[in-house]
Amino acid sequence: MERERLYRTEALILHRSDFGEADRLLHVLTPHLGRLRLLAKGVRKLSSRKAGHVELFSHVNLLVARGSTFDIVSQAELLEPFRTLHDNLERASMTYYVGELIVRLTEEQDENAPLFYLTLATFDRLCTARDPLLALRYFELHALELAGYRPQLHFCVVCQRRIEPVANFFSASMGGVLCSHHKGQVEQAMPLTLHALKVLRHMQTQPWEQVAVLRLNSNLHMEIETLVQGFIVHVLERQPKSVEFIHRLRRELRENSLKEQLHKTRNTTQEGVSL
Amino acid sequence: MQVLVEPVARLIEELSRLPGIGPKTSARLVFYLLRAPAEQVYALADALRDLRDRTHFCSVCFNITDVDPCAICVDPERDRSIICVVEEPLDVLAIERTREYRGLYHVLHGTLSPIEGIGPDDLHIADLLPRLKADVPVREVIIATNPNMEGEATAMYLARRLAGTGVKITRLARGLPVGGDLEYADQVTLGRALVGRQAME
Numbered sequence: 001m002e003r004e005r006l007y008r009t010e011a012l013i014l015h016r017s018d019f020g021e022a023d024r025l026l027h028v029l030t031p032h033l034g035r036l037r038l039l040a041k042g043v044r045k046l047s048s049r050k051a052g053h054v055e056l057f058s059h060v061n062l063l064v065a066r067g068s069t070f071d072i073v074s075q076a077e078l079l080e081p082f083r084t085l086h087d088n089l090e091r092a093s094m095t096y097y098v099g100e101l102i103v104r105l106t107e108e109q110d111e112n113a114p115l116f117y118l119t120l121a122t123f124d125r126l127c128t129a130r131d132p133l134l135a136l137r138y139f140e141l142h143a144l145e146l147a148g149y150r151p152q153l154h155f156c157v158v159c160q161r162r163i164e165p166v167a168n169f170f171s172a173s174m175g176g177v178l179c180s181h182h183k184g185q186v187e188q189a190m191p192l193t194l195h196a197l198k199v200l201r202h203m204q205t206q207p208w209e210q211v212a213v214l215r216l217n218s219n220l221h222m223e224i225e226t227l228v229q230g231f232i233v234h235v236l237e238r239q240p241k242s243v244e245f246i247h248r249l250r251r252e253l254r255e256n257s258l259k260e261q262l263h264k265t266r267n268t269t270q271e272g273v274s275l
Numbered sequence: 276m277q278v279l280v281e282p283v284a285r286l287i288e289e290l291s292r293l294p295g296i297g298p299k300t301s302a303r304l305v306f307y308l309l310r311a312p313a314e315q316v317y318a319l320a321d322a323l324r325d326l327r328d329r330t331h332f333c334s335v336c337f338n339i340t341d342v343d344p345c346a347i348c349v350d351p352e353r354d355r356s357i358i359c360v361v362e363e364p365l366d367v368l369a370i371e372r373t374r375e376y377r378g379l380y381h382v383l384h385g386t387l388s389p390i391e392g393i394g395p396d397d398l399h400i401a402d403l404l405p406r407l408k409a410d411v412p413v414r415e416v417i418i419a420t421n422p423n424m425e426g427e428a429t430a431m432y433l434a435r436r437l438a439g440t441g442v443k444i445t446r447l448a449r450g451l452p453v454g455g456d457l458e459y460a461d462q463v464t465l466g467r468a469l470v471g472r473q474a475m476e
Contacts, residue, residue: 052461056424096389242389
């Protein structure tokens with residue numbers, strides 16, 4: 001079959017690694033060609049005209065030439081750089097995780113246009129959302145669904161009966177909720193509060209605008225995070241590496257704020273003494 | 276049937292493990308060395324051996340050196356109150372070439388890469404903190420990681436760790452490369468060049 005030597009595509013740059021003398025290998029997600037690995041030649045040189053256009057996490061237009069091992073980026077045009085991601089470490093750490101999830105959940109050249117548009121929207125939400133973690137949870141649930149792992153949240157995965165509005169259970173290995181009668185039949189079923197179930201269902205079925213207005217307290221968010229990430233670990237059969245970085249930043253931030261509080265209270269007591 | 280004698284085959288095999296060298300290039304190099312004068316071949320062998328035996332990381336700045344601490348760290352002429360943080364030893368070389376900098380260095384040996392599982396503990400970040408309280412107090416840390424996402428994330432993390440130490444933290448300016456062409460500049464670079472514009476004297 002005769003193939004065009006050049007093709008044009010939109011792409012999101014998810015991951016990249018140094019390659020050869022001054023080249024980079026880009027992992028990109030495209031709407032109609034799936035996930036690709038493309039070679040961007042010479043982009044580590046300062047004089048490269050392409051370099052600024054193939055930054056990590058940007059939305060770009062590419063002109064690609066077919067090559068023998070890798071296809072080669074011949075022109076690149078930046079559509080949206082998502083600059084907030086470059087200036088905010090927390091939001092950047094989440095985007096790394098989004099990139100890793102896609103690389104792990106998809107096969108190369110497996111077309112998945114909805115996943116592309118979900119990811120594009122997620123990058124934008126990670127820049128602008130009031131609560132970027134919520135956007136991350138929304139992405140996790142929907143990316144799982146688009147990769148074929150939609151968790152069952154409405155019927156018990158054992159007896160197929162509609163879940164009652166009480167405290168239930170969730171099993172990652174069965175891929176969904178369990179009613180209280182059948183939790184004993186599955187190992188490692190986690191308790192699932194009614195609140196968390198409601199939020200998860202809301203996230204699974206409603207558009208983002210309806211989800212963005214939610215305000216979750218930290219306990220509820222933690223429950224949802226643990227549950228969804230447990231499910232992801234089960235699906236991928238491994239812990240995504242970038243999760244550790246998100247956790248570490250959170251831990252350090254918490255330690256710092258504790259230190260500051262301690263500092264403040266110490267200062268105020270000192271002032272009290274001097275008065 | 277073995278066509279190549281063992282020493283030749285072995286060197287081809289060893290050289291082809293180097294980055295950017297495949298079996299063909301490797302064979303070409305080996306046959307060049309076969310015909311080269313003995314001194315040249317032995318010089319190469321010695322250089323390889325010395326590379327391994329006589330270099331280590333400087334215990335202060337983690338640059339590659341043959342004496343510890345390295346020549347830059349012990350140089351009395353250098354300004355000990357400024358530390359420039361770079362990703363790789365080659366970056367030290369690049370900054371030295373500018374002849375604009377007379378302070379000390381700190382080499383991180385990489386950048387944060389969450390997706391590959393490279394976290395702050397895999398870089399020499401923790402080793403930088405005690406250096407700030409040396410005999411000559413440090414007043415400025417210049418973060419000179421690469422101006423790309425990975426370098427930017429590392430810089431932001433570093434700035435956060437250094438916050439509260441009272442040391443001035445600066446970042447290399449970003450802008451247009453010398454000999455560049457405005458129409459080929461991306462929005463981000465051009466935007467930053469505009470923000471960081473300077474008065475003409």
